[in-house]
Amino acid sequence: MSDKKCIVVLSGGPDSAVVAYWAKRQGYQIYPITFNYGQIAVKETQAAQKIAQTLDTSTKVIDLSALKDIFGGTTSLVTRDIPLTSEFSNTIIVPFRNAIFLSAAVAYAVTVDTDEIFYGAHGSDEPFYPDCRREFYEAFEKAAQLGTTRKITIKAPFSSKPKSEVIKEGIKLGVPFELTWSCYLDGITHCGKCEACVNRKKAFNATNTTDPAEYETTSQVA
Amino acid sequence: MSDKKCIVVLSGGPDSAVVAYWAKRQGYQIYPITFNYGQIAVKETQAAQKIAQTLDTSTKVIDLSALKDIFGGTTSLVTRDIPLTSEFSNTIIVPFRNAIFLSAAVAYAVTVDTDEIFYGAHGSDEPFYPDCRREFYEAFEKAAQLGTTRKITIKAPFSSKPKSEVIKEGIKLGVPFELTWSCYLDGITHCGKCEACVNRKKAFNATNTTDPAEYETTSQVA
Numbered sequence A, B: 001m002s003d004k005k006c007i008v009v010l011s012g013g014p015d016s017a018v019v020a021y022w023a024k025r026q027g028y029q030i031y032p033i034t035f036n037y038g039q040i041a042v043k044e045t046q047a048a049q050k051i052a053q054t055l056d057t058s059t060k061v062i063d064l065s066a067l068k069d070i071f072g073g074t075t076s077l078v079t080r081d082i083p084l085t086s087e088f089s090n091t092i093i094v095p096f097r098n099a100i101f102l103s104a105a106v107a108y109a110v111t112v113d114t115d116e117i118f119y120g121a122h123g124s125d126e127p128f129y130p131d132c133r134r135e136f137y138e139a140f141e142k143a144a145q146l147g148t149t150r151k152i153t154i155k156a157p158f159s160s161k162p163k164s165e166v167i168k169e170g171i172k173l174g175v176p177f178e179l180t181w182s183c184y185l186d187g188i189t190h191c192g193k194c195e196a197c198v199n200r201k202k203a204f205n206a207t208n209t210t211d212p213a214e215y216e217t218t219s220q221v222a
Helices: A014-025 A043-054 A065-071 A097-112 A134-147 A163-173 A195-207 B014-025 B043-054 B065-071 B097-112 B134-147 B163-173 B195-207
Strands: A005-009 A029-036 A060-063 A116-118 A153-155 B005-009 B029-036 B060-063 B116-118 B153-155
Touching (some): A014 A029, A014 A043, A014 A116, A014 A163, A029 A043, A097 B134, A134 B097, A163 A195, B005 B014, B005 B097, B014 B029, B029 B043, B043 B060, B097 B116, B097 B134
Parallel strands (some): A005 A029, A029 A060, B005 B116, B029 B060
């Protein structure tokens, strides 16, 4: 087994799954970590576990669902009281979520004795989500180095690529996309209408490959 | 009521209590936030609530105790399997804890609609705890500005002062130190022997005032 270790923030969605497969291909022994932050789409944490198993590991699922008490009033990803939209809107942003995840990932890195953390930020999210921007995670990396005694690095290998390129990379790596979960809701199948489903469908369409996700024919999304 | 709002990371210990009183005196409407991170000293979260009540508010206590699953193997603040020491040691550090707290505090700031976050880092902790250093929280502040759409500021008003000066400031501000909890353990009274109790006693001694905390006559600390 490789002694090159890394933490992977694994959401259960396709992007971080590709990152996990990519890191494993690079020879890393991967330590995935997954968060329940009170999201409606708690199915994604189950998806993360299934993906981790295909990589011969398991993900550490950390229950931070009490954060719902902070996020609840602002985002439709956590509360059904706020209508979910099919295009990007401010109510889709979960404020500073990636910083919370990355902070816990840094703590995990310290306990696992590694400096390297991978996460799935990519170019299609960057214009919309401030905590997916390269500027953000570079500043965060500096804070992590100063706030620990380690040379922590935060790596987002696909940060300059659009989501469709991430999917293409995943196809090459053999990522089991049928196990991934993108939808912001918790239906039996993907709703097909929320911003996450729409972006997933667009990305697969651009690769000319079939998205293995099943989609509902009716949806709760306006 | 003032419309100048701020978040205060309130642990239940004396330092952050002074910061809360200080911020209120500066005219802020304060929004305290307190974290259960799986610490043995869960009494500090109850202390935080009592302190908040003396400031005519309540603190939002967020249960992140699942983090114990990350921290458990490394720090005596979370697990009794690791002996607690009366002097600083690496096993007292909870890796990157302040970053996790500050990240959640930033999220809370966004939802409360303020840019200002106060926390109780001070000069006596700075040489020992990397996430109490000015360099750390300045870098974190930059990450917070880039990872949100707000001009977030992280303020540690006593970062250059020793703990004894923080206590002096608290005495002037009328902080009810009898409600604060410093001990890393969960006894009926403070153990008097752990690093936190020792530092508290030293700081009060240096001010020539009586520490209102009750201390045990026997202790579990080596």
